[in-house]
Amino acid sequence: MRIAEPERDDVLLRRAARGDEESFTLLYRRHQAAMYRFALRMTGNNWAAEEIVQDVFMTLMRQPKKYDAARGTIGAFLYGIARNRVLKHLERLPREVALEEKNEDGTGSGIVLMDSATPATWAEKRERVEQIRAAVLELPAEFREAVVLCELEEMSYEEAAAMAGCPIGTIRSRLHRGRALLLAKLEMLRDVPRRASAVR
Amino acid sequence: MKCEEFEAIGLDAERDASLSEAERAAAREHVNSCSRCAALQDSWLAARMELRSLADATSQHQAPARVEMRLRQEFWTQHHTVKTRRAAVIAGWALAAAAVAVGAVSWSNWRAGLHPGDTSNPVNLTASGGGAKQSAQDQNLGANSETLLADNELGDFTLLPGVLASDTDDAAIMSVRMQRSALGALGLPVSEENAGDWIQVDLLVGNDGLPQAVRLPQEN
Numbered sequence: 001m002r003i004a005e006p007e008r009d010d011v012l013l014r015r016a017a018r019g020d021e022e023s024f025t026l027l028y029r030r031h032q033a034a035m036y037r038f039a040l041r042m043t044g045n046n047w048a049a050e051e052i053v054q055d056v057f058m059t060l061m062r063q064p065k066k067y068d069a070a071r072g073t074i075g076a077f078l079y080g081i082a083r084n085r086v087l088k089h090l091e092r093l094p095r096e097v098a099l100e101e102k103n104e105d106g107t108g109s110g111i112v113l114m115d116s117a118t119p120a121t122w123a124e125k126r127e128r129v130e131q132i133r134a135a136v137l138e139l140p141a142e143f144r145e146a147v148v149l150c151e152l153e154e155m156s157y158e159e160a161a162a163m164a165g166c167p168i169g170t171i172r173s174r175l176h177r178g179r180a181l182l183l184a185k186l187e188m189l190r191d192v193p194r195r196a197s198a199v200r
Numbered sequence: 201m202k203c204e205e206f207e208a209i210g211l212d213a214e215r216d217a218s219l220s221e222a223e224r225a226a227a228r229e230h231v232n233s234c235s236r237c238a239a240l241q242d243s244w245l246a247a248r249m250e251l252r253s254l255a256d257a258t259s260q261h262q263a264p265a266r267v268e269m270r271l272r273q274e275f276w277t278q279h280h281t282v283k284t285r286r287a288a289v290i291a292g293w294a295l296a297a298a299a300v301a302v303g304a305v306s307w308s309n310w311r312a313g314l315h316p317g318d319t320s321n322p323v324n325l326t327a328s329g330g331g332a333k334q335s336a337q338d339q340n341l342g343a344n345s346e347t348l349l350a351d352n353e354l355g356d357f358t359l360l361p362g363v364l365a366s367d368t369d370d371a372a373i374m375s376v377r378m379q380r381s382a383l384g385a386l387g388l389p390v391s392e393e394n395a396g397d398w399i400q401v402d403l404l405v406g407n408d409g410l411p412q413a414v415r416l417p418q419e420n
Contacts, residue, residue: 019279033262053263132254152255176208
């Protein structure tokens with residue numbers, strides 16, 4: 001890449017709009033992972049996340065003038081587009097919850113657990129992560145969004161509110177209700193193995 | 201702080217920057233005095249740990265390389281098409297401008313042909329395509345042209361042997377540089393003394409391409 005890494009996003013976007021492919025590529029590489037993770041955590045579907053990321057950057061490519069620097073960063077702008085695409089996707093498939101997504105190479109959802117000491121621990125931890133993932137995906141979209149932004153993306157309430165386009169109070173309330181639902185689901189999931197072992 | 205309030209804002213009080221220090225202190229005080237809310241906070245902290253493990257497990261995820269490939273392909277197509285279209289528009293305008301320039305030069309040459317000034321060429325066509333009568337009409341319209349017309353100037357021309365005056369109706373005037381001896385070929389008498397001289401004559405040429413009459417230059 002001939003463009004220096006600290007080049008500002010808006011400069012890159014201006015160059016990309018003039019047809020500089022390298023600027024566009026750099027912009028894509030900077031933001032794609034965050035967009036992809038957000039879409040994946042919201043949809044639980046690799047293919048949908050991939051499609052959403054592609055849509056987001058296709059929009060940026062075709063309508064770069066839609067971005068208004070006065071209204072926020074390019075990252076926030078991209079999040080806004082991704083959020084709209086995610087919500088559209090969830091409206092189309094309201095009950096689709098993929099518990100075990102297969103990657104192209106058939107290796108499952110791609111969840112990576114780096115620090116599991118033994119295979120048994122690894123398997124147990126992986127199962128638990130899958131349960132949490134399923135529990136998050138079962139939350140209603142607006143609560144899920146608050147949980148994903150604040151707990152998984154680790155945004156502050158202000159950032160999450162800006163991203164979701166609502167007041168902080170709304171984010172706090174959605175998070176509160178999302179948390180309550182999540183706790184209930186996780187409690188239930190914890191109890192299932194216990195009951196199963198008690199029956200045995 | 202009541203339990204409902206604690207559930208709404210107290211669980212995440214340490215992280216919520218929009219809360220005041222007094223509210224945080226109230227939340228801490230409440231959780232120390234309420235076992236139910238303390239248990240709720242513990243559950244939430246455990247759930248948060250689990251959420252963290254999910255976040256960590258997916259923190260390395262990124263879009264597959266094929267997305268970047270598709271986007272770059274699309275980018276190239278989009279900008280290449282725009283450039284090609286722009287080049288086509290520019291080429292179109294350039295061609296139109298060239299056509300106009302060629303037209304203007306042709307017209308200018310044609311106009312210049314109507315005003316012969318250069319007689320250095322051995323054969324110089326001064327008028328073509330204009331009939332004698334048509335030229336007369338042009339003159340009547342006030343065109344100050346040397347394409348003077350047969351009817352008007354026929355008096356200066358000497359009809360060649362065997363040519364009738366009526367045959368010169370559609371004739372055109374050609375200015376020709378020739379040797380005086382060549383007049384003999386037209387049936388005119390030539391003096392041997394100056395047969396080798398080069399002279400400028402005007403020929404009245406009919407539609408068949410044959411000379412009908414000749415006008416000799418004024419002798420000084």
